[in-house]
Amino acid sequence: MTRHAVVVGGGIGGLATAVALRRIGWRATVLERAAEVREIGAGMSQAPNAMRALEALGVGEQARSAGVPTYSAGNLRLPDGRHLQQARPGDPTPLVAFHRADLHRMLLQALPTTWVRTNAEVTGVRQAEQQVTVTWNGGQATADLLIGADGIRSTVRRLLWPDAPAPRFLDRTAWLGITDADGLPGSITMGAGGYFLIHPISRGRAYWAYVTTAGRPAIRYEKEKIEVARRVATWHDPIPSLIAATPDEAVIHIDICDLDPLPAYVCGRVALLGDAAHAMSPDRGQGAGQSLEDAVVLAAALAGESTIEAALRRYDTERRPRTQATARGARADGRRTTSLALHRALVTMIRLTPAALWRKGIADDGNPTWRWRPPHLPSPTTPH
Ligand SMILES: Cc1cc2nc3c(=O)[nH]c(=O)nc-3n(C[C@H](O)[C@H](O)[C@H](O)COP(=O)(O)OP(=O)(O)OC[C@H]3O[C@@H](n4cnc5c(N)ncnc54)[C@H](O)[C@@H]3O)c2cc1C
Structure with a gap:
């Protein structure tokens, strides 16, 4: 009999999970509270580990053609334009940058349309010994397994992990945008207390992000674009012109939060x-990448273990240490890169690092997190 899972949340993690389950012959129902399954209008990069996870999910080729290879930290600059490190032609471009919507769409297209249900906000979960029943506005379903992929403010987590702390505001905030800008190389500009990131994405566009400190969460401005432009007005080209070319309504402002380890x-x-x-924290560009890894590992465990309980134990044992170490590292990186006190020391350290050594550290296998290899997933089968 075909096993059935309910996946709560139609973000990158939820859709990847449904794709992974499909590959091992399970059936899945994705419940998404929004009226439409879609991503925000921003960019993201995926590192080699995440690209391998996409490969394991069977969408590697689509991902490579939708994304644009880019440097990780090949070009590091100061706000006055001076290079701390400068990429040369032929240097490694281990990251692949995407419009989020492209990555999201390719996962959605790998699923039967009947598997995804919108306007379905999950409000209740009840467990029996071998089954789990989920309730949403207007419906109820019983399945062998429930996956809570409903984001940082997860309802599933609140219902089943009532003691888990709320997301933690990391004293940082970010403005994001996408605009037409052909041929820009990936770069990071390190100011005192904030950095500006640029990645080229498909169809001659660039994704930019400015991350900086904030005294409290939820500070919002009447005109977000004017505010971010003001903060980097004296920074080198093309930073001010990229912001100026971004439509007002396309500038997104979000606070940076993470979760303490569960x-x-x-x-x-x-x-x-x-x-x-x-x-x-987004500073290692790993959040969505780790969710892709989660999906592959979960499916491999379900396919390989004799019981669902054993598979879930394996999933927990394999994923918790890795993801929590990555989150810890990202939190620390974020503090360092936006710290006023550490700025000068960080800049000196980067400037003094010999270019050859720097290049090694940012090549495909230079970063330990990127070396992850997916477990074997059985050949795809189509459930009845
Ligand atoms: C500024 C910034 C930059 C980033 N850059 C990168 C990057 O370059 N690379 C990278 O890998 N990661 C990056 N990340 C992290 C990445 O965005 C997230 O890790 C990833 O999107 C998480 O996906 P998810 O599917 O787990 O959650 P989400 O994308 O939050 O999806 C959760 C879904 O669940 C739905 N939902 C919520 N509650 C319910 C409910 N009760 N019932 C039904 N549906 C519900 C929501 O509507 C949503 O669609 C970045 C994050 C930030 C903030």
């Missing part, structure tokens, strides 16, 4: 995945 990602027949389990 003691378990599994409770009975319910597993947390993606940001619901381990939301992390």
Whole structure:
């Protein structure tokens, strides 16, 4: 009999999970509270580990053609334009940058349309010994397994992990945008107390992000574009012109939060995945990548273990240490890169690092997190 899972949340993590389950012959129902399954209008990069996870999910080729290879920290600059490190032609471009919507769409297209249900906000979860029942506005379903992939403010986590702390505001905030800008190389400009990131994405566009400190969460401005432009007005080209070219309504302002480590990602027949389990600061560009890894590991465990309980134990054992270490590292990186006190020391350290050594550290296998290899997933089968 075909096993059935309910996946709460139609973000990158939830869709990747449904794709992974499909590959091992399970059936999945994705419940998404929004009226439409879609991503925000911003960019993101995926590192080699995440690209391998996409490969394991069967969408590697689509991902490579939708994304644009880019440097990780090949070009590091100061606000006055001086290079601390400068990429040369032929240097490694280990990251692949995307419009989020492209990555999201390719996962959605790998699923039967009947598997995804919108306008379905999950409000209740009830567990019996071998089954789990989920309730949403207007419906109820019983399944063998429930995956909470409902993001940093997860309802599933709140219901089943009532003692888990709320997301932590990391004293930082970010403005993001996408605009037409052909041929710009990836770069990071390090100011005192904030950095500006640029990645080229498909169709001659660039994704930019400015991350800086904030005294409290939820500070908002009447005109976000004017505010971010003001903060980097004296920074080198093309930073001011990129912001100026971004439509006002396309500038997104979000606060940076993460989750303190949970003691378990599994409770009975319910597993947390993606940001619901381990939301992390964006400074290592790993949040969505880790959710892709989660999806592959979960499916491999379900295919390989004799019981769902054993598979969930394996998922928890394999994923918790890795994702929590990544989140810890991202939190520390974020503090360092936006710290006023550490700015001068950081700049000196980067400037003094010999270019050859720097290049080694930012090549494909230079970063330990990127070396992850996916477990074997059986050949795809189509459930009845
Ligand atoms: C500024 C910034 C930059 C980033 N850059 C990168 C990057 O370059 N690379 C990278 O890998 N990661 C990056 N990340 C992290 C990445 O965005 C997240 O880790 C990833 O999007 C999480 O995906 P998810 O599916 O787990 O959660 P989400 O994308 O939050 O999806 C959760 C879904 O669940 C739905 N939902 C919520 N509650 C319910 C409910 N009760 N019932 C039904 N549906 C519900 C929501 O509507 C949503 O669609 C960045 C994050 C930030 C903030």
